[in-house]
Amino acid sequence: MQKLIGPFKQVLTMNNLPSKGAISDDMLEIIEQGGIVVENDKIIEIGDFQQLNEKYEGRTEIELIEREMVALPGFIDCHTHICWAGSRSGDYAKRLSGKSYLEIAKEGGGIDSTVKQTRQASVEKLSALTTERANTMLQNGVTTIEVKSGYGLNIPDELKMLNAIKEADTLADLIPTCLAAHIKPKDFNGTQQEYLDLIVNELLLEVQKNKLASRVDIFVEEGAFDVDNARKYLQKAKALGFDLLVHGDQFNTGGSALSVELQALSVDHLESSKEYEIEQLAKSDVVATVLPGASLGLGIPFAAARKMLDSGVCVAIASDWNPGSAPNGDLLMQASVLGAYERLSMAETLAAITERAAKALKLKDRGILKEGNIADIVAFSANDFSEILYRQGALKPVRVWKKGKPLLSSQQRRE
Ligand code: NIG
Ligand code: FE
Numbered sequence: 001m002q003k004l005i006g007p008f009k010q011v012l013t014m015n016n017l018p019s020k021g022a023i024s025d026d027m028l029e030i031i032e033q034g035g036i037v038v039e040n041d042k043i044i045e046i047g048d049f050q051q052l053n054e055k056y057e058g059r060t061e062i063e064l065i066e067r068e069m070v071a072l073p074g075f076i077d078c079h080t081h082i083c084w085a086g087s088r089s090g091d092y093a094k095r096l097s098g099k100s101y102l103e104i105a106k107e108g109g110g111i112d113s114t115v116k117q118t119r120q121a122s123v124e125k126l127s128a129l130t131t132e133r134a135n136t137m138l139q140n141g142v143t144t145i146e147v148k149s150g151y152g153l154n155i156p157d158e159l160k161m162l163n164a165i166k167e168a169d170t171l172a173d174l175i176p177t178c179l180a181a182h183i184k185p186k187d188f189n190g191t192q193q194e195y196l197d198l199i200v201n202e203l204l205l206e207v208q209k210n211k212l213a214s215r216v217d218i219f220v221e222e223g224a225f226d227v228d229n230a231r232k233y234l235q236k237a238k239a240l241g242f243d244l245l246v247h248g249d250q251f252n253t254g255g256s257a258l259s260v261e262l263q264a265l266s267v268d269h270l271e272s273s274k275e276y277e278i279e280q281l282a283k284s285d286v287v288a289t290v291l292p293g294a295s296l297g298l299g300i301p302f303a304a305a306r307k308m309l310d311s312g313v314c315v316a317i318a319s320d321w322n323p324g325s326a327p328n329g330d331l332l333m334q335a336s337v338l339g340a341y342e343r344l345s346m347a348e349t350l351a352a353i354t355e356r357a358a359k360a361l362k363l364k365d366r367g368i369l370k371e372g373n374i375a376d377i378v379a380f381s382a383n384d385f386s387e388i389l390y391r392q393g394a395l396k397p398v399r400v401w402k403k404g405k406p407l408l409s410s411q412q413r414r415e
Contacts, residue, residue, distance in 0.1 A: 001404075002060045008036075008065055008071040008379065009384075011034030011035075012028060014355050019314060021310075023347040031046065034046065041374050041403035042375055045371060046369055069399065071378070071379045073377065074354075074402065075141045076143070076357035077137060077357070078289055078361050081179075082134060082321050083130045086118070112186055126164035127169070130147065130165055135170050137172060137321075138407065145173070159206060162207060171403075178217070178242075181218035181230070200233060200236045200237060204216065205240075216245065217244075220246055220247065221251060227255070231261070243362060244264040245266050249273040250270075250294070253276075255267060265361075266287040266288070269291055269294065270288055270290055281311075288315050289318050290305050290352075291326065293328050296326070297327055317338060332393045334393070336389045346388075374403050382395065
């Protein structure tokens, strides 16, 4: 099936932007009165609507856009934990009353409490919860979503989580990551290293055999895993062929330097990264994924995204949606707020949730509206792209296309 979608007041392609460092708004490619020709799930041509209309006349259907809209690539959330059961609103209340994230974790709240609730949930229940959250994101224009395990923390429950992600009934593309190395679970009687060895020697082989994930993440932090154990773990995972990710520099540094040393795909959080860490990241190809939702959830400063961009780092922005540190889940709102505080250009913020986020997921077929890429498109009712971030997340998409298929909120689930 072939169709021409348009005319859009503006099509923001996100094409031809630098892959690292600062971006100014005048670098954005904007097609005024643009059209997008889609065949099956791919974009086959993009350009001036009138010209495309003449070229394809009689050969193609037209999906007419009757009011002023700005189109851009479907958003990509490259770091989430949307597969979980239960709630941590109690932790949130304690934080508002003055306790820190690490203190609450030591008192039996934190990740452990979600592990307990997630272990009790069936794979069907977890899958339904993941589906619901993914569909909320899809409605907000997020067409590709990374989803981590990490609340099972033993072999059967980690496999259950990864199966729940695989079975989620959503049109959004879910990219699974094994985060069995989130923390050492309370009921494991052994050292950090023994736990990580068990994960590598048993779980990862099973994950690989069943094609449940090709990416491995670890939380490098006080109360989670230290740098030396993380290094050994990641080296072994790499030798098995997994792509590497690190939760790093959230409260204490160490994780980002390790990610550079091991050439991870991305290092995520970075709220405590300083000059040295930023310098190392700038010299590398590691994507620095900043998580404003975790700063908002914990009431801590944002990662130094401006400094990172000015130093030449590739910065992506993700929601980190999880029940503990980042319960909000609204990527566009969080990216807009980070942009306001960190003085990011609109181009930098939008690139961080499209093409730079695609890089963090090693996906070459999305994040940019161009010929050959999949037709994941989000459109806002606006006459200029600047309206989108200006509304700080309050302006929601009016249209979302996933692989060329238009979605309405009530039609997001697969028939
Ligand atoms: O990315 N920092 C570690 N892991 C998650 C939080 C998980 C949780 O608190 O449940 C994060 O913020
Ligand atoms: Fe996270």
